[in-house]
Amino acid sequence: MKPVTLKDIAETLGISITTVSKALKGYPDVSKKTRALVKELAKTLNYKPNAFAVNLRTEESKTIGLIIPEIVHHFFSSVIKGIISQAEKKGYLVIILQSNESYELEKKQLDLLLSKRVDGILISLANGTADFKHLVEVIEQGKPLVMFDKIAKIVKCSKVIIDDRKAAYTATQHLIDTGCKRIAHFRGPLLPQNAIDRFLGYKKALLDNNMVYDPSLVYLFEDMTFEVGEMFAKKIMDEHTDVDGIFVNTDLVAIGAITEFNRQGVKIPEDISIVGFSNWFMSSAITPSLTTINQPGFEMGKKAFKQLYKEMKAKKNKKEVIPKIIELETVLVKRNSTK
Amino acid sequence: MKPVTLKDIAETLGISITTVSKALKGYPDVSKKTRALVKELAKTLNYKPNAFAVNLRTEESKTIGLIIPEIVHHFFSSVIKGIISQAEKKGYLVIILQSNESYELEKKQLDLLLSKRVDGILISLANGTADFKHLVEVIEQGKPLVMFDKIAKIVKCSKVIIDDRKAAYTATQHLIDTGCKRIAHFRGPLLPQNAIDRFLGYKKALLDNNMVYDPSLVYLFEDMTFEVGEMFAKKIMDEHTDVDGIFVNTDLVAIGAITEFNRQGVKIPEDISIVGFSNWFMSSAITPSLTTINQPGFEMGKKAFKQLYKEMKAKKNKKEVIPKIIELETVLVKRNSTK
DNA sequence: CTGAAAGCGCTTACAG
DNA sequence: CTGAAAGCGCTTACAG
Numbered sequence: 112m113k114p115v116t117l118k119d120i121a122e123t124l125g126i127s128i129t130t131v132s133k134a135l136k137g138y139p140d141v142s143k144k145t146r147a148l149v150k151e152l153a154k155t156l157n158y159k160p161n162a163f164a165v166n167l168r169t170e171e172s173k174t175i176g177l178i179i180p181e182i183v184h185h186f187f188s189s190v191i192k193g194i195i196s197q198a199e200k201k202g203y204l205v206i207i208l209q210s211n212e213s214y215e216l217e218k219k220q221l222d223l224l225l226s227k228r229v230d231g232i233l234i235s236l237a238n239g240t241a242d243f244k245h246l247v248e249v250i251e252q253g254k255p256l257v258m259f260d261k262i263a264k265i266v267k268c269s270k271v272i273i274d275d276r277k278a279a280y281t282a283t284q285h286l287i288d289t290g291c292k293r294i295a296h297f298r299g300p301l302l303p304q305n306a307i308d309r310f311l312g313y314k315k316a317l318l319d320n321n322m323v324y325d326p327s328l329v330y331l332f333e334d335m336t337f338e339v340g341e342m343f344a345k346k347i348m349d350e351h352t353d354v355d356g357i358f359v360n361t362d363l364v365a366i367g368a369i370t371e372f373n374r375q376g377v378k379i380p381e382d383i384s385i386v387g388f389s390n391w392f393m394s395s396a397i398t399p400s401l402t403t404i405n406q407p408g409f410e411m412g413k414k415a416f417k418q419l420y421k422e423m424k425a426k427k428n429k430k431e432v433i434p435k436i437i438e439l440e441t442v443l444v445k446r447n448s449t450k
Numbered sequence: 451m452k453p454v455t456l457k458d459i460a461e462t463l464g465i466s467i468t469t470v471s472k473a474l475k476g477y478p479d480v481s482k483k484t485r486a487l488v489k490e491l492a493k494t495l496n497y498k499p500n501a502f503a504v505n506l507r508t509e510e511s512k513t514i515g516l517i518i519p520e521i522v523h524h525f526f527s528s529v530i531k532g533i534i535s536q537a538e539k540k541g542y543l544v545i546i547l548q549s550n551e552s553y554e555l556e557k558k559q560l561d562l563l564l565s566k567r568v569d570g571i572l573i574s575l576a577n578g579t580a581d582f583k584h585l586v587e588v589i590e591q592g593k594p595l596v597m598f599d600k601i602a603k604i605v606k607c608s609k610v611i612i613d614d615r616k617a618a619y620t621a622t623q624h625l626i627d628t629g630c631k632r633i634a635h636f637r638g639p640l641l642p643q644n645a646i647d648r649f650l651g652y653k654k655a656l657l658d659n660n661m662v663y664d665p666s667l668v669y670l671f672e673d674m675t676f677e678v679g680e681m682f683a684k685k686i687m688d689e690h691t692d693v694d695g696i697f698v699n700t701d702l703v704a705i706g707a708i709t710e711f712n713r714q715g716v717k718i719p720e721d722i723s724i725v726g727f728s729n730w731f732m733s734s735a736i737t738p739s740l741t742t743i744n745q746p747g748f749e750m751g752k753k754a755f756k757q758l759y760k761e762m763k764a765k766k767n768k769k770e771v772i773p774k775i776i777e778l779e780t781v782l783v784k785r786n787s788t789k
Numbered sequence: 790c791t792g793a794a795a796g797c798g799c800t801t802a803c804a805g
Numbered sequence: 806c807t808g809a810a811a812g813c814g815c816t817t818a819c820a821g
Contacts, residue, residue: 116798127808132800142806159565163511164798166502167813174545174566182534183527192521195548204545204566206513209534226498227513227543337735370735393732396676396709455814466792471816481790503814506797 176224193412231255255422279312291356299360340367362387399447515563532751570594594761618651630695638699679706738786
């Protein structure tokens with residue numbers, strides 16, 4: 112009933128706990144005979160080291176924390192999958208917490224992870240986060256921290272990102288190249304760095320092509336939902352009948368817009384071209400299929416863990432870590448929502 | 451730099467570690483003055499108990515494990531969200547692992563969680579799992595275990611489920627009630643209990659209505675994807691032009707089928723009616739919108755954790771636990787893919 | 790009201 | 806090659 116301990120094995124074999132421990136860990140200063148004996152007994156008794164004791168001794172839990180704004184999102188769940196798959200390979204477990212896009216919750220979750228003494232932390236910031244003291248504190252404490260996707264530029268730590276500005280530029284340029292003259296942007300929320308960068312890329316593409324940047328064509332919204340896409344599609348039809356192209360922050364919203372345009376008989380791409388962002392699997396399924404930017408979530412998760420792992424290892428060996436910015440490639444996936 | 455310990459506080463205040471510990475935990479046998487002093491110092495020093503030591507002493511980690519077949523699935527990510535939200539309220543953290551629908555991996559993950567000594571385990575079975583010894587062992591060890599959604603009927607533990615058979619019956623009956631005479635079923639994989647039960651509900655509805663059950667109208671497939679839906683829609687048009695209704699195992703597959711039928715000019719619901727399963731948010735977005743069975747994922751996650759919590763508490767108090775089957779309500783959501 | 794002491798199960802520096 | 810001992814940081818039964 113009670114779990115088997117080193118002591119149990121030692122007593123049964125009439126040797127010391129020290130020797131049992133060493134034998135199990137394959138230390139060379141144990142005789143072959145003893146080692147075999149110990150290992151055999153451990154196996155038959157189904158011995159499993161008490162993780163709590165090991166943690167206490169080694170000050171390491173082989174567990175990392177992950178804070179994510181929202182789990183129920185195709186992109187983020189792909190990232191999670193990437194993180195878990197990689198963590199598993201290295202023998203790490205992942206504790207997942209959600210910030211619900213709230214700064215207060217994010218702070219609280221970070222504190223929780225710290226008090227649990229996870230070995231490292233992976234985080235994608237909440238939309239509501241504009242102050243970064245809580246993150247700086249983690250770093251000052253020497254706890255490895257890697258940010259991904261939604262990051263804070265001024266915080267000195269490793270980051271795994273895409274070049275949102277460039278990707279948005281490419282998307283907008285594609286609209287221009289295919290003949291769009293008046294291009295709107297469904298921007299999303301105000302604060303997060305990726306929304307800012309996508310907006311900047313959009314704007315720069317316009318200016319580089321000697322097109323007018325018109326702020327009234329930029330639509331802000333908090334929630335990235337299908338319904339928001341429908342709503343703004345309606346708004347465009349009401350307010351700006353001359354718009355012939357839209358660059359949308361997220362596929363889900365773009366698909367909402369497409370659905371509404373379809374419903375109203377607006378032809379895509381003849382009347383309006385649309386480019387999304389993220390390459391959600393539904394974007395190839397919708398009619399017309401959606402031209403979009405591929406954002407490699409699974410890959411991002413893998414890279415983020417790998418970097419964190421390096422930093423945890425470096426810390427263990429008391430080596431200095433130089434923060435690294437890892438940028439993943441994005442690709443424009445051309446489909447039928449653009450000419 | 452080094453974390454503050456009870457000893458640090460005790461030494462600074464010139465009192466014993468015992469008293470500091472008691473004061474911080476609000477034990478009544480400490481003078482008000484001492485308690486106030488200790489608490490204040492702890493706060494200014496930002497004392498956080500060493501979770502590893504607490505775990506070792508209390509044999510409790512306030513952490514649970516969750517094994518899920520696939521994270522990147524709207525339904526499962528909703529469940530995860532429900533679990534995490536509830537766990538947070540009770541001060542528990544959640545370690546998430548994926549079985550990738552593989553029995554071997556599921557066993558391995560379970561073992562990992564056990565060796566980490568989580569306080570309890572939540573699991574939804576892999577499609578590949580047909581042997582349940584690994585689960586029985588967990589229970590025999592006295593570790594609280596609750597299964598949800600994809601369960602094994604013969605394993606004696608608490609379960610949170612829906613009545614898949616009844617829901618499938620309702621879905622099929624709705625097709626019959628709206629005039630369908632020849633109803634196919636996209637069944638999904640062979641093994642999981644929920645696929646079996648949905649199939650049985652479909653069959654029973656046919657028989658209760660004196661309709662012929664034709665095995666050639668039941669389509670098996672391993673992966674529940676959009677593409678599978680497209681493919682089987684084509685198959686139906688080739689093989690069974692008389693089919694006028696389909697009950698599909700999952701919304702995603704149903705939406706794939708709708709897309710293909712739309713493409714081929716097959717009218718929904720005039721030529722073929724379709725009912726899905728799960729009420730994925732895209733099912734109200736597609737044209738025509740999809741009639742489906744609402745499967746409460748978030749709710750299921752919450753209930754599963756609540757039950758696990760009860761059992762962990764009972765175990766702590768050395769009370770017996772009687773396994774409980776919690777069945778959540780499902781509702782048929784009528785939309786435009788049926789008459 | 791306070792504290793000395795045992796103990797949770799492990800790891801590892803050290804002695805022999 | 807083997808083992809006694811210290812110690813990780815906490816909790817708690819017990820004595821005073």
